[in-house]
Amino acid sequence: MRSLFRKSNYLSTLWYQLLVEFGFLKLSKAELDVLSTYFPYYHRLSLKFQREFRERLVLFMNNKSFYGRGGYSEVSVEMKVLISATAIKVLFGFPKTITLSHFDKILVYPDRYYSSHSLQYHNGEVNPKYGIIVIAWKEFIKGLNNPTDGWNVGIHEFAHALKIENKIKYNGEYGFLMPMWWSKYVHLATDELKKIKEGNSIFRSQARENIHEFFAVSVEAFFENTIAFKAYHPEMYECLVFLLRQDPMLLYTGVNVKKDANEKEEGT
Template identity: 40%
Template sequence: MILLQQTEQNSNPQSALLMFALTISFMLLLVLSGKINLGIYLPGVGVPLRRSRKSILKQHFPYYTQLTEAQKRTFEQRVQRFIYQKEFIPRQIPQVTEEMQVLIAACATQLTFGFPPNTLSYFKRILVYPTDYYSTISKRYHKGEVNPKLKIIVLSWRHFVEGYLHNDDGRNLGLHEMAHALRLERRIIQLQHGHKETALQKEWESLAQREIQLIRLGKSQMFREYAGTNAEEFFSVAVENFFERPQLFNEQMPDLYRNLALLLRQDPLTP
């Protein structure tokens, strides 16, 4: 009898440990299968968005709604990754709401959907203002900017929203600033690893300089005058038109459009 009691006492901790392991395994299986969402980001593990965030994408982000079901799952995972890897900082507003975070992350994902998931990881913080703001650095009012030294992307929320409400005029603040960030990050990576410009990049620069001269001469019918400021602004304006007016862009500047589609590794005309 004493021996039996000892056996039962010894087996209780083992049973508890076994039940704990089974419970953890079951919960992990549910997370990985998409049945539940714990609201956390696990590096290297695709965790689905919670329903509220999916609803925001469905209601406010046409790029997402046009994807296949498989592409949507990938897009959702990238949005989640962006949200959990960035620090969203409110400026002159109480907070950066969940809707703001989801749509900003979706904008970045839209631009970089053809790139590896860690693209734009160089930038750590997203500053959000309610509208245009005064920069103490440039001494001017801005709608957005990218600062590689501070690793920040700054956005005016009003102008960000307007960019997606009017999605066929070639003006989108979110895409414009994310394009600056992408171009800067690619350049930083090339410098760090000693990589040279690819033939595709050289072709882009050549085509861009030719078009910039036409803009400055008032002979460009596609891009607004601001694109002629320099090569950086030209790239960002081109990205805006690439996503918002791809048909017109391709018809008027087929070589430039084709090159940009290859650089961004996606084509809105052939999704």
């Protein structure tokens, strides 16, 4: 039954992709205004990639169900657009078919919330059993408003979801993180975990919990502390360029963020 449900999600994604490709499904003016006003990553892309970003954004939003929790009766357009745009930012280097289809529900709380799953307070979490991603809006906005502090709840949770989705075999999205680069990344991360525990790393302390948290924190740094990260650990940075199939450093040079990363990959 679960595999049939996942397959139906995959077919739904393909249907929405066709609607987007033929121009029947587009961002509304209100949605485009939010994206254009509050999401700098989008502005740094070339016009070609801005169009792709918009198409992927509307596809993502139509494939997810958003639910307000903790006092929110509904999820606003602004919330849907900015949360979804953060997901597309993480996914942008991958083929359009990678939409985290297993995670079809996004719950939005006003602030930190108590999780009945972990029995702790959270800024966000990922629940693979029920296909849920949870975001605390106040904390999400804090991260979005400071794009250079290496702390972003949205990026963090979508990095977790990405890693889990890579292991799910029955929904059309599987094995997209290249094994060779993942193995190299894990080797480097294991050494870096020791440095974090000794207080000698640029990665924040949450990363020391395990390899899963380290990955999420390093993806935050990849997008938010790009220059410092590459200078501090060029090998690990290169691993993430290949794993995520994009290089945010290119955003600072005016070069297309995906094009050069993919060309480099083809040359290896």
